[in-house]
Amino acid sequence: MVVKWKYCNGFLLVRVARQGVAGGRGNDKSMLAVIKTGGKQYKVSPGQKIKIEKLEIPENQEVIFDNVLLVEKDGKVEIGTPVAKNVKVIGKVLKQGKGDKIIVFKYKSKKRYKVKRGHRQLFTEVEIVEIK
Template sequence: MYAVIRTGGKQYVVEPGQVLKVEKINLPEGSEVELETLMIRNDDGSVKVGDEVKNAKVKATVVRHGKGKKIIVFKYKSKKHYQRKYGHRQHFTELKIEEIVG
């Protein structure tokens, strides 16, 4: 069984027991969260989409918060003596998918 969820403006395919990094969610570590479900595929191969998944839930637990790898942003204009370099580290939340109820 797997499901497609939406969080942080992105969509993810998840299964029970999976650990997943998503955009930062402001919840303390160890708390439970229910994620918006877009689609569910059962073990027998049936697929539920749209109004069929209104009551479906994907329950996850917040494992930890952190920062991703540093990305270097470098801007340069030739012949104008313009250079700008800075870094960025995106915040993330690590979730463990506990169960899919559909």
């Protein structure tokens, strides 16, 4: 089975196709999952590196994601309601850091009002080790 999805108006639309059907991937045995962390959803597969919202976990430590919304493993798809049961995604924290600086500038003409503020979002870079 092949899973295709896209976001539409903030919702995750999922389409499941059988192997051998147009658009299928054949005998590809890849694994992937959709996890939820930091209020966002991420499509991940083993070996992939992702930047997520800041986690209070030191570098080179293991992190376990329990909020797994969808899993494709060996051609079988499990869609959670709302989370898949007995499925975990294990990752390794590579580094903690700050994103690029964003400048917020507010200005009102003829009123002598201007405010300039900067922001750097904290992030955690995680490498996905395995999907159980």
